[in-house]
Amino acid sequence: MIAFERFIFFPQMAMYPIVLISVLNHIGFSGSRVAVSLYALELGANQFTIGVLIALYALCPVLLSIVIGRFADRVAPRLPAIIGTAGVGLALLLPPLFPGLIALYVSSFVLGLSNQLINIPLEAIVGGIDGVEKRARNYAVISMGFSAASFLGPLVAGFSIDSVGHLRVFLVLAAFTVVPMLILWFKPALLRKVARHAREDRRGSVLDLWRIPNLRTTLIAGSVALSAWDLFQFYLPIYGHSVGLSASAIGTILAVFSIASFVIRGTVPFLVKKLTEVKILTYSVFIAAFAFVLLPFFVSPYALAAIAFLLGLGVGCATPIEMSLIYVLTPRGRIAESMGLRKTVNHALHLVIPLIFGSVGAVFGSAAVFISNSVMLAVGGFLMRKARLLDTDLRPK
Numbered sequence: 001m002i003a004f005e006r007f008i009f010f011p012q013m014a015m016y017p018i019v020l021i022s023v024l025n026h027i028g029f030s031g032s033r034v035a036v037s038l039y040a041l042e043l044g045a046n047q048f049t050i051g052v053l054i055a056l057y058a059l060c061p062v063l064l065s066i067v068i069g070r071f072a073d074r075v076a077p078r079l080p081a082i083i084g085t086a087g088v089g090l091a092l093l094l095p096p097l098f099p100g101l102i103a104l105y106v107s108s109f110v111l112g113l114s115n116q117l118i119n120i121p122l123e124a125i126v127g128g129i130d131g132v133e134k135r136a137r138n139y140a141v142i143s144m145g146f147s148a149a150s151f152l153g154p155l156v157a158g159f160s161i162d163s164v165g166h167l168r169v170f171l172v173l174a175a176f177t178v179v180p181m182l183i184l185w186f187k188p189a190l191l192r193k194v195a196r197h198a199r200e201d202r203r204g205s206v207l208d209l210w211r212i213p214n215l216r217t218t219l220i221a222g223s224v225a226l227s228a229w230d231l232f233q234f235y236l237p238i239y240g241h242s243v244g245l246s247a248s249a250i251g252t253i254l255a256v257f258s259i260a261s262f263v264i265r266g267t268v269p270f271l272v273k274k275l276t277e278v279k280i281l282t283y284s285v286f287i288a289a290f291a292f293v294l295l296p297f298f299v300s301p302y303a304l305a306a307i308a309f310l311l312g313l314g315v316g317c318a319t320p321i322e323m324s325l326i327y328v329l330t331p332r333g334r335i336a337e338s339m340g341l342r343k344t345v346n347h348a349l350h351l352v353i354p355l356i357f358g359s360v361g362a363v364f365g366s367a368a369v370f371i372s373n374s375v376m377l378a379v380g381g382f383l384m385r386k387a388r389l390l391d392t393d394l395r396p397k
Helices: 002-008 014-044 047-074 078-097 101-126 133-164 168-186 206-210 213-242 247-266 276-296 302-316 318-329 335-364 366-386
Strands: none
Touching: 002 213, 014 047, 014 078, 014 133, 014 168, 014 213, 014 247, 014 366, 047 078, 047 213, 047 276, 047 335, 078 302, 101 133, 101 335, 133 168, 133 247, 133 318, 168 213, 206 213, 206 335, 213 247, 213 276, 213 302, 213 318, 213 335, 213 366, 247 302, 276 302, 276 366, 318 335
16 A cells, blocks of 8 residues: 555655646636536526537647647747646636626637647656656556546536536636646746657658557547546536436536546556556446446436446546557657647547537437447447557556
8 A cells, every 4th residue: 555655646746736737727627517517507508509518628629739739849838838727717707707608608619728738738748757667657647636626626616506606606616727827937947848758850740640550549549438538527417407416416426427537547557567558448448338328227316426436437547548658659759749639539529429419418318318329439349359459558668
């Protein structure tokens, strides 16, 4: 147990402020999904409208993540991180300043863009902090930070809505961006390029990265697993609202999902000693498929929380494995661009899924949404088993 704590929870001090910046910004971002969805429902929006709002979170990442990555490869990570933090804070202030659906559309769009300006440069540099032997640990730690934020964000949003209302919750969430901005502003040397991230040229198009077979396979496999994450975050508030759950209950269920992802990410450095990454990703997809089949048969918040925990265990480990492999497989000097490509692939699904399943839900109901997504995941899992995917482990080379 002591060795586990030293490995996961006590990295070198350089990681602490970076994780803190990520966590606090992501609390505001993840909480906004609940706040936007429930405020839109309060305004009388239908499921398709909610799908459009959540899809807007993914529009900028799909269109601009590669551009952001190339920008982050050329400059110190601090500049895009400052712009992104300011963008998250300002986007969260729009709904209370300009109540109505139009403000929600703009806010969702800006939040999606700003979040990538923060995440891409941070994800690109953490793999090189403290040397290559700490790579898996670093990505496990920052992924656990995302899980903690994804736990706290919906929880804060849900209880804040019940306490102060649908508009003031955005002010609560915006307050979480203040500390990251202060850290970034007064600690200019914190986010500096590390060796692998900074060396060698960046010539070539993004298609050159996509043509690297193992890198392409890693990107696709990670996206399949993360599609389940996105649909659950998008559709649970709609499903919970339809069965009469309170905002606090919905936020708690989403928080339980994040707790599970936090737990499983803490074990990733040990899982990869027993299983290949391919097997872990494949099992993740099948577990997610099973969890989605269960969802439409339960309305109890306790049962839904248990299913959410199972789903969180299933898909939570995909992110640190994917990011660590991308760091190793990408040519030097193009790490952030490759992370941007990852965001583009992932968010292309994030953009499509809310629109498709929002339409399916509006026409056929919640059960069709969950079961059809389960079938999609199961098919993806069988295809991954048949493909010759990467079997490189996460241990430092």
